[in-house]
Amino acid sequence: MAALDTVLAKIDANLDSALDRLLRFVEIPSISADPAYASECTRAAEWLAAELRSIGCAASVRPTKGHPMIVGTVRAARPDVPHVLFYGHYDVQPPDPLDLWETPPFEPRIAEAEKGKQIIGRGVADDKGQLMTFIEACRAFNETGGGLPCNVTFFIEGEEETGSPSLPAFLAANAAELKADMALVCDTNMWDRETPAITIMLRGLVLEEVVIQAADRDLHSGIYGGAAVNPIHVLARIIADLHDEKGRITLPGFYNGVAELPEEITRQWRELRFRESDFLGKVGLSIPAGEQGRDILELVWSRPTCDVNGILGGYTGKGSKTVLPAQASAKFSFRLVGSQDPYKIAETFRSFVKEHLPADCRAKFISHGASAALQLPFNSAVLSLARRALADEWGKEPVISGCGGSIPVVGSFKHDLGMDTLMIGFGLEDDRIHSPNEKYELSSFYKGIRSWARVLNALAL
């Protein structure tokens, strides 16, 4: 394997041709949601497989019931190095509304912006540019001789933007081939344009719907008001009682498995000086809700939540109707962290609801899913190596971040293949992914490639 400096020099020398390859990739309208573009998805898969072959990987295009997958493995020259699975996706969101694009979405271009050059086109940030940072890093290793520092399996799908319907079955059928020591995913953001980030926490999710049944029919509130139980009141009491006055969730045992952050992480997040007034201000709010006394990044990245996502009961049309409704229903979601048990929490929630029911009311429960949080341990060796590698490239410590939402493929890697995932990405919050005029910073692309070279190099040490 060549020295890292040589590889980085190669990356610098290759930049123009790498950029050209990215533009060719973005030109392929691989829109997974629209059946009219199925052949374009296949074309993108074949293009990618050819790229992988050009860097010494015997990649193949694998059919599914939907759009094809690409799988290929490159073995490192040295033995006893880690085996990583790199995941990405070649499909893109539909470009609508087309009239808001300044130039056609599949005619990518380089634009000068205030803070530097940008590459513009549908899918350039999500996920084609990000995906190519990794492939170009591998190319530089390959072209400088001696092969890759780690064993690498590429696993690239074409249905991420439509919920990855073929992925679970594909993982199950190809587990032996896809199982590695860990997964790498390049589909996340940096903290800001100068500061890289490693995402190590994804919140889990429990989705529960409750229907409360009181009387067996809607009642007239003139006749029954004051005597018959109102299921909206019962439901409101349940919702109100789920949080205490400090914003903590009151379900017994709810915080089991929720650890406090390491001091170092708390300090790092505090030093980011993330302005809650900006975060909330841009959606018309100003005061953090949720648990009191906690930093807002902590709240959205590393603390569990309970929210009602929808509620319905009685008459909701125009004007008024003096009805005591027979039913009221609500959809609840719990975001989980650490090692909170989603099934236990769903069960505790159902017990909580039942304990709140008057004896002549009933509750029906519908589960809409339950998944645990995912977390790479703070003290993992891999994390330390990746942090150092990114710091070397960017001249700044990477932010160790959480993600309030979920990335389903990371859960599949954990639960189906027993692998942790290191999520490193070079997107920026203003990349307009899923929106018109999607862009990827040229600096993200260029330093992203260099970052991956450093990370792969570090993982093999």
Add this chain to the structure above:
Amino acid sequence: MAALDTVLAKIDANLDSALDRLLRFVEIPSISADPAYASECTRAAEWLAAELRSIGCAASVRPTKGHPMIVGTVRAARPDVPHVLFYGHYDVQPPDPLDLWETPPFEPRIAEAEKGKQIIGRGVADDKGQLMTFIEACRAFNETGGGLPCNVTFFIEGEEETGSPSLPAFLAANAAELKADMALVCDTNMWDRETPAITIMLRGLVLEEVVIQAADRDLHSGIYGGAAVNPIHVLARIIADLHDEKGRITLPGFYNGVAELPEEITRQWRELRFRESDFLGKVGLSIPAGEQGRDILELVWSRPTCDVNGILGGYTGKGSKTVLPAQASAKFSFRLVGSQDPYKIAETFRSFVKEHLPADCRAKFISHGASAALQLPFNSAVLSLARRALADEWGKEPVISGCGGSIPVVGSFKHDLGMDTLMIGFGLEDDRIHSPNEKYELSSFYKGIRSWARVLNALAL
């Protein structure tokens, strides 16, 4: 004026012809809701005016923008007797669904039932039979010589079943003619088939809709959950906090003007042995909600309430959506009693909501109406006289009852004409008003006529 005994004897002698007149009246399909029956409404009005003329009342049919009114006054022979306004309505509900009628709705008949004869036909209980009890009582006075014991103004409308749209303007335009010492309304029920009732309490109603606005758009609960305020939670807390753990409403000053019932009434209601298990059991409930430690009749007749009649927020379709909604809304109704001030209560409620709002949320309020409760004083002389008169006819003390709902015309009489209303009716709970096979007990009709003769006689003493 003839002696009461003579009048009662006349009523007995007239029963067959009275019944025949009622059947002729029910034959007229005076369906106010259906424009196709407008001429039938006019025919019913003219038929009634002719009936009134036949008992010495120079009644006239008065056009409105909708169906006509009938107004006429008979002066008593004696001076210094009270002047009463008798209100009723000649219009009926549509008879649908027609196929559930055992015989055609407008071909009334007498049927033998287990507990006695019944008159069957649309509108026979609501309100044609009830209305005719009063007219037939007046007829008996007229036919026995000497005229009526009181001055009586008849005021009969044809739009009660469609919300009385022409009534307020008609009252305003004819206030001088319609103003009397008190109003009599025969559109209510007996306690049971042996026990008459006088309704002296109608609950008032305040209708308020609240829309709570949090963020300026719907948010992703993965990104904002734990940091952004959820308006459904805010609303649930408001609803929960509106009642204390004893079922009392917590709005400051809410119970101002709510008096405890006289001991005598409490005792009477307790002795009625009204079974809450029957009342609630027939709608699938078993436990009285609302204020603890109070009898169920007290709760529905004489205590104020607060109910949410509808609630809506967030995603309420199938499955789940991890949204933090921007808005949540609910429709509230307050039933009022005694001298509770509806405007003050609406104002207090709005303040209560505002005090519950996080500083970055806003509330929009929509009023759907506010009306005070109506109550004839327990110690009114008129009430005592009517109680005695009914007890003489039925051999049982009448129940002094409340009505949980509202009867708008009674409010208009109070507020527009400054008159209290005595509500005496002979309907039974199982009369199937508004439903197929509506019936009126022959005993209700017959003893209803006799009852009014006694009441009119008593009021003049």
